[in-house]
Amino acid sequence: MNKAYSLVKLLDKNIKRVGVFVNSSADEINKISKTCELDIVQLHGDEDNEFIEKINLPVWKAIRVSSKEDLVKANDYNCERILFDSFSLEEYGGTGESFDWSYLRGKSSDYIIAGGINEDNVGLLITKYSPYLVDVSSSIETDGYKDENKIRKLIEKVRECNE
Numbered sequence: 491m492n493k494a495y496s497l498v499k500l501l502d503k504n505i506k507r508v509g510v511f512v513n514s515s516a517d518e519i520n521k522i523s524k525t526c527e528l529d530i531v532q533l534h535g536d537e538d539n540e541f542i543e544k545i546n547l548p549v550w551k552a553i554r555v556s557s558k559e560d561l562v563k564a565n566d567y568n569c570e571r572i573l574f575d576s577f578s579l580e581e582y583g584g585t586g587e588s589f590d591w592s593y594l595r596g597k598s599s600d601y602i603i604a605g606g607i608n609e610d611n612v613g614l615l616i617t618k619y620s621p622y623l624v625d626v627s628s629s630i631e632t633d634g635y636k637d638e639n640k641i642r643k644l645i646e647k648v649r650e651c652n653e
């Protein structure tokens with residue numbers, strides 16, 4: 491937690507601090523949120539509404555998509571935002587794989603989209619589906635660490651969508 495907090499302290503004040511958790515206890519999440527001065531809690535595990543109610547911060551709940559029926563699950567949760575990510579049997583997130591975006595059927599400005607987003611496909615995702623946010627992980631890493639050059643390239647592609 492000390493390392494997380496030292497990184498959080500380096501962030502520009504305008505950047506939202508989002509903590510990603512997978513099946514942690516509510517007590518632990520609330521404690522880490524407070525210590526690390528998070529703004530948002532992003533839940534990628536099997537958390538339900540009863541659990542979400544115990545979280546002291548706004549919650550973004552991840553739904554892992556393997557069929558178009560999974561998108562309807564967005565209605566099941568009381569939370570600030572829904573994030574659609576790819577389903578994997580092995581991982582709760584960070585798979586580097588996209589789900590079939592055609593399931594979104596048009597504009598998706600209420601939703602956060604994740605899963606296999608990279609500098610080659612982020613433009614299409616934004617122009618075609620207008621998500622509330624895109625959430626990117628493995629494509630901007632090198633050897634398991636975030637790579638500044640890759641992050642810059644991805645941000646350039648995102649900015650090109652608004653030109």
Ligand SMILES: O=C(O)c1ccccc1NCC(=O)[C@H](O)[C@H](O)COP(=O)(O)O
Nearest residue numbers: 582583584585586604605606626627628
């Ligand atoms: O990134 C991880 O390793 C991870 C592991 C377990 C649960 C969630 C995780 N990441 C959460 C994210 O929001 C990722 O950005 C999202 O799953 C997309 O990842 P990627 O497909 O690698 O861009």
